[in-house]
Amino acid sequence: MDKLTSKQQNIYDYIRECLTTGGYTPTMREIADYFGYSSTNTVNDHLQTLAKKGYIIKKPGTARGIMLTEAATASEKHNQGVPIIGRVAAGTPISAIENLDGYLELSEFYDERHFALHVKGDSMIDAGIWDGDFVIVREQHVIHNGEIGVAIVEGEATVKRITITQAEAILYPENEYYSPIRVDLNVTDFRIAGKVVGLHRVIR
Amino acid sequence: MDKLTSKQQNIYDYIRECLTTGGYTPTMREIADYFGYSSTNTVNDHLQTLAKKGYIIKKPGTARGIMLTEAATASEKHNQGVPIIGRVAAGTPISAIENLDGYLELSEFYDERHFALHVKGDSMIDAGIWDGDFVIVREQHVIHNGEIGVAIVEGEATVKRITITQAEAILYPENEYYSPIRVDLNVTDFRIAGKVVGLHRVIR
């Protein structure tokens, strides 16, 4: 993607800003006024360049007919994720990110099959799941033996390593001070709510 | 917030759709055409109602001057987070979420002062930070003694519990098999990159 000059970048940024703060893109007159240009043609020139370089699509004859392109928004969108930084060169400010490993987003969990559970207690501490953590759970009603999942026993949700045999389910805590819980499937209301696929912790 | 009639809802949805897929809001003529109204005044009436009910703000004399209100977009936005479920009643499918504790979003970290670091090694395992985890770091260049942060020593980023005295920094691992690292500030290139404020783990 062709790089923008600083003036082009400023105009592009302003369009984005209008869109996020005001909800609609600016007219050429508005852009001109904002930057102090007396002629809308100045803006027209710039917009044509932005379009030529692939940052926007202009719909001819359309008021405020500026669309930010997928490509441009995709690279901007990372502003909404957390950049993952690999190595950091000496003296380089973090903000001048060069060797980016990607972006961390929860979007991978965004579909409706996922939910989060606020973990209470330390029964899974040896599995790295702490009191107060949020586990991210994919809803599913079967689970492979030995996987960590969310079981609902008598209406109460619990995170454990789960094994199911014909007649009973065994919920293994990951904490040496706790004992496995055996659930008789013929007697007790039991079901699998989902599998633990992620963890999120807020550290103070 | 006043409820919308189905026609009003349809128009509101169409405006949202235009905004997300096309990048700009529709004109009254476009809305009329989409729904098969021959007069733009039909749309004008509807928009006035939407504005009166607080779903949009209309800027008079402005082409495509429709803004979706905060309130309306906020309630939509929850679709993009992961629902946090507290207790789960027996027999209730997860999808029929009733007792919702809120939504888990990374948005709290979205400002540009944050970045993520992919943790390598198990030197912080006793602090619940595992090999392969992502720590979320708020960029700051000072840190209180004893806090977990990211230090950059000779260009290499490392997550440790940090204490700084006049002449040296001490980086404490949280693993009984590792020893603290002492850094002579007069000799070694050292700086604080930020403070660890969150953790994200992908579990397979």
Add this chain to the structure above:
DNA sequence: TTGATTACTGATATTATTATCAGTAATATT
């Protein structure tokens, strides 16, 4: 130093868009 690109001014025709008036008809609400 020549030419291409970038960055503007100023003016104007043309079209896109809003705003508003004067109605009609169907659907709720009291």
Add this chain to the structure above:
DNA sequence: AATATTACTGATAATAATATCAGTAATCAA
């Protein structure tokens, strides 16, 4: 049954906004 609200048609004036022409000037690379 009367009244308000919702949901439209159709027309038109006023204005917002784009598009385009004809230029000037500065910057940058060949």
